[in-house]
Amino acid sequence: MAAPSTASYGLMSVKCQYYCTPRLECIVPAEKFTPPPKVNSAFVHLTMNGSRSAEVQNERRLFSLLRAGFNLRRKTLSNALRSAVEPEALKAAMEQACKEEKSPVGQQVLSQLEDNLQIAGQDMIPICQDTGMAVIFMEIGQDVHFEGGSLEAAINEGVRQGYVDGYLRKSVVKDPLERENTKDNTPAVIHYQIVPGDQVKITVAPKGFGSENMSRVFMLKPADGIEGVKAAILTAVKDAGPNACPPMVVGVGIGGTFEKCAIMAKQALTRPVNVHSAIPYVAEMEKELLENINKTGIGPGGLGGTTTALAVNINTYPTHIAGLPVAVNICCHVNRHVTKEL
DSSP states (O other): OOOTTSTTOOHHHHHHHHHEEEEEEEEEOGGGSSSOOSSOEEEEEEEEOSSOSSOOSOHHHHHHHHHHHHHTTTSOHHHHHHHHHHHHHHHHHHHHHHHHOOOHHHHHHHHHHHHHHHHHHHHTOOSSSOOOEEEEEEEEETTOOOOSSOHHHHHHHHHHHHHHHTTOOOOOBSSTTTOOBOSSOOOOEEEEEEESSSOEEEEEEEEOHHHHTTOEEEEEOGGGHHHHHHHHHHHHHHHHGGGGOSSEEEEEEEEEOHHHHHHHHHHHTTSOTTOOOSSHHHHHHHHHHHHHHTTSOOOGGGSSSSOSEEEEEEEEEEEOTTOEEEEEEEEOSOOOOEEEEO
16 A cells, blocks of 8 residues: 555555555455556555544544645645645634634624635635635746647636636626626636746635725835835725725735836735734834724724734835835635645
């Protein structure tokens, strides 16, 4: 039988040994088949265990983590597990908010949102009827060469299959004014970045438009400084109010140009809610803004309370001596995104 730390050891090995006592009966050589496969086959006898081989509180979570780990064997464990761990950070933030919320109505709203998250996870259904417009961030190693057709067409085909075969709501129209639905949620909004190396990193972030419509861009003057930036972010959140379906996650882009700061704000939403900026002063600003946003009293569902936001994530970039662009991209608590490295 497959043993840990061997090439043949995988998710099926773990599952078999978790639920059963496996016994190898015999090996069937490849030449016994027509046409012969590249590997031998085996007959394995499985005896169901009366009890599990290990005590686990959440089997679904266990196998989600294992699946993520075995899917990307060549990557570091942190990268392989990112897609499985990030939702847990948001869940933990919701649980913490529910414990700390001072408004009884706010506590009730957060409790219901927690129940919704659990039901959606168990039944594999969307937590919100607005399954968003697909936003894709592609980090492509400069040594990568794609063959077999258009990369953009392949991405949009993946989006089409996801929304059509997954029975997700189709929310994209062909033209912003004529408003005819594309019926498959394509095209996606795709951002490409060429980076060193021979790997590809794909981040998929379906963005609902209740919160998207509350987003803002401020073209500040350099003299406005850091206090002007903080005021702009608070203004965007206050103006959004209940329309952004709080508790929200606030993505901020500072610097660059008009379009660069907006893209940074969108990408900031894909950072885990429990990870601050690596730049010390920016990390402090994130913490301060989160505290001040939660003092606005907007609260869960906009019904008042002490939890208006779960996180403030800020990305920065060099900018022109004459400008200070600031973008605020707001997302509701259903901050969906997943990252895969290939």
